[in-house]
Amino acid sequence: MDNKTSAQPLLSVRDLRVEYMTPGGSVCAVDGVSFDIGRGEVLGLAGESGSGKSTAAQALLRLLRPPAVITGGQVLFEGEDVLSMNDAQLRAFRWRKISFVFQSAMNALNPVLTIGEQIADAIQAHRPVKKAEAFDRAASLLKLVGIDSSRLSSFPHQLSGGMRQRVVIAIALALDPPLMIMDEPTTALDVVVQKEILQQITELKNKIGFSILFITHDLSLLMEFSTRIAILYAGRLVEVASAKELFHSPKHPYTRGLLNSAPSLRGPRGKLVGIPGSPPDLRALPPGCRFHPRCPEAMAHCRSDVPDVRTFGPDHLSVCHLHSR
Numbered sequence: 536m537d538n539k540t541s542a543q544p545l546l547s548v549r550d551l552r553v554e555y556m557t558p559g560g561s562v563c564a565v566d567g568v569s570f571d572i573g574r575g576e577v578l579g580l581a582g583e584s585g586s587g588k589s590t591a592a593q594a595l596l597r598l599l600r601p602p603a604v605i606t607g608g609q610v611l612f613e614g615e616d617v618l619s620m621n622d623a624q625l626r627a628f629r630w631r632k633i634s635f636v637f638q639s640a641m642n643a644l645n646p647v648l649t650i651g652e653q654i655a656d657a658i659q660a661h662r663p664v665k666k667a668e669a670f671d672r673a674a675s676l677l678k679l680v681g682i683d684s685s686r687l688s689s690f691p692h693q694l695s696g697g698m699r700q701r702v703v704i705a706i707a708l709a710l711d712p713p714l715m716i717m718d719e720p721t722t723a724l725d726v727v728v729q730k731e732i733l734q735q736i737t738e739l740k741n742k743i744g745f746s747i748l749f750i751t752h753d754l755s756l757l758m759e760f761s762t763r764i765a766i767l768y769a770g771r772l773v774e775v776a777s778a779k780e781l782f783h784s785p786k787h788p789y790t791r792g793l794l795n796s797a798p799s800l801r802g803p804r805g806k807l808v809g810i811p812g813s814p815p816d817l818r819a820l821p822p823g824c825r826f827h828p829r830c831p832e833a834m835a836h837c838r839s840d841v842p843d844v845r846t847f848g849p850d851h852l853s854v855c856h857l858h859s860r
């Protein structure tokens with residue numbers, strides 16, 4: 536069977552497991568995570584700090600360094616097995632197939648090179664094109680992200696934070712990758728600039744047709760921006776649904792807690808209720824459901840039994856004992 540048919544997801548992640556091998560023992564930061572990303576889709580990955588979002592995202596491109604080790608699972612991109620690629624295959628895969636925008640990437644631009652040189656270098660590192668051609672492409676990429684091409688000769692310090700982050704996004708788009716991973720890409724920026732950039736990314740996505748894995752702890756941002764949303768808690772997915780369904784019909788008490796702690800989602804007059812307590816220490820996880828110590832609806836068996844996955848329609852799953860009452 537042709538494994539590159541359009542019905543197949545662009546990215547398919549199954550039972551992904553990542554551990555940090557620390558002197559005190561292994562810490563399982565991503566524990567059996569599975570999800571798909573379709574073509575043209577924006578999958579939002581949300582969860583409190585330390586839930587494993589960045590670890591999972593970096594594992595997809597094998598960007599993790601020791602003490603992190605991928606200890607299980609499968610990552611298929613257009614049917615290709617990413618976890619078994621050798622170094623040469625990985626080099627050819629990264630940026631061409633999946634690019635990555637880090638939270639602080641705008642601070643990683645080289646201060647002594649112009650914007651044009653940096654974008655052109657990124658292009659020439661992967662494609663056999665002449666400098667002039669690389670600069671032409673750099674100019675059109677800058678235009679794509681809303682920056683005048685006269686800025687090609689500017690140095691990073693001559694640009695605002697928002698502009699620098701747009702440059703990083705332009706670099707991530709340079710090789711037309713089908714998937715872009717964005718890890719808190721606008722968190723360091725003020726809210727207005729954040730919205731402008733996300734609006735622009737949405738327009739580009741619609742025009743060019745790439746997919747996005749968008750990571751943030753800001754659920755209200757995800758609701759506006761994502762097609763589907765996956766909620767991670769202490770290394771495990773607890774709910775996955777379309778953004779619309781997650782907003783109108785959240786199933787998991789943790790998702791409901793996150794929604795109730797996000798001001799712009801429940802409206803200014805709604806009472807904001809944060810989730811009491813904090814996520815567990817991954818070295819001393821509670822038995823049963825990992826969320827039970829903080830769950831307002833916890834029952835006796837939540838303290839001892841791990842809940843099963845329940846589905847609600849074709850594209851909505853939740854992992855909670857409440858569903859089997």
Ligand SMILES: Nc1ncnc2c1ncn2[C@@H]1O[C@H](COP(=O)(O)OP(=O)(O)OP(=O)(O)O)[C@@H](O)[C@H]1O
Nearest residue numbers: 555557562564583584585586587588589590591817
């Ligand atoms: N270098 C490390 N050594 C040991 N454990 C680590 C290391 N880096 C991360 N971890 C563990 O992995 C867990 C997940 O971290 P990760 O950065 O992936 O979470 P996150 O959801 O992206 O958090 P944030 O929103 O703060 O970026 C952390 O809770 C921590 O216990």
